Amino acid sequence: MTPLPHDRYCDEIAHQVGLLRAVVTSGADLSATVPTCPDWSLEQLVRHTGGALRWVELMVRTRARAEVPEDRVPSGEGPKDVGALDAWLDETGEMLVAALREAGPDAPVWSWAGLPTSGFWARRMTHELTVHRADAALAAGHPYEVAADIAADAVDEWLQIVEFAQRTVPDDAAGELRGPGRSIHLHATDGTWGTVVELTEDVIVWRHGHEKATVALRGPLTAVLLAFYRRLPLDSPELEILGDRELLEFWLERATFG
Template sequence: MEPQRHLEILLAEGHRLAAMPPDALDAPVPSIEGWTLERVVRHTGKIHQWVAAVLAAGPEADLDQVSSSLPGIPRGADCLPAYGEALQVVHAALAALAPEEQVASFVGPTTARFWQRRQAHEVAVHRIDAADAVQAVGGPPPEPIALDCAADGTDEWARVFLATRWNQRFGEFPEELEGRTVHLHGTDIDAAEWLLTFAGGRVLVDPTHAKGDVALRGTAQDLLLALWRRRPLDLLEVHGDQELAERLVDLARF
């Protein structure tokens, strides 16, 4: 996906989140224990505020210092318009940057393209959380994530979080994963396949069709949401080593 498309997704999904019904703010999120719709809205708004502040602080930004000076999102019904304001601020900040402009991030120095992508997927998944909460109290089912967004979200999950962020936070992958392979396949869009190979305490990501020790197949959205533990693994077709599939999803806590 190109940066402009990420910005479109950010705005579209953010508007959906901002439009959640105020009378459902106490509704629990089925897939995240202890979370409510209100917590999803406030959390996502705070992330928008933080990213905008990181960008404003420049490529040498101290992320901890930025985190300590955010205005936050109010509780109660006011969280929804406050979220909408935070969305507009971060969208404007990201739209003002050339994709290759240098910025700070939680994975180290990178380019604006990173945040343009990350914010699109941040709000897309959390919008599903919010819509799941609304559905759980009698609302309509969630509108689907755009196919290209869902497939790109899995690519980001594999490359940024599994192949980069996991090692930064936890060190090497467990030794029992050495040499193991996982094939991911989004079945309803082209070019949505990845082979994950665990080697040398890390994971290599190859966007290709290849046989793995286990294959996880499903729609692009189901695959993305299962990897982020928003949907049960048994929503997917799992061919091969079921325990390896379960281990992968269990480890993927970033």
């Protein structure tokens, strides 16, 4: 599917960084475990997210043609002083947005997904932030919402990642998502958006729209997004599952980054 405009991603990165900073400065316990990433505390989540942004900023700014080791990223782990995390995040976001805007969407930059452009990284970091900000909000007990165009594009990008893993990583669990005659319908009940994912003998295919499928996942778009990224349990009251729940669970267990 066609990505959003480059400037839209840049704007959203700035917006999501601001929302993540608001969690950090809200008085939330930064030592608390993140329920959706139980190996991390909230502080570790913030450092991971900021470090990823700085890593991408360095690659985009230098037009890296090969992967840059993360230990070469200046201030990539953030300040030792927890109280300085907010300022570090603020600086990080400004640096990345400036680098992406200067590069535009078509500058050659190494990536892991066969799309070696700065535009790939603008999209990837938008959704890295969108999902990890959800992790932070859930850990802090804050409400979470995301713009409809960003949520829909996050689903598209996730499907492209799964398809990429099926094509290029033979041992990835996504390879098990093969076999005809099965489909998943994602249905936003607060708008017109919907997507149908078909499992095939080769790689998944998908299209926007509403069709009868083997299983349907229904709910507000933000809730569907979070469930599809395994951030919201399928039994959540916002969601409704119609049809073969086991297929949806099978998908969620195997849809990975590779």
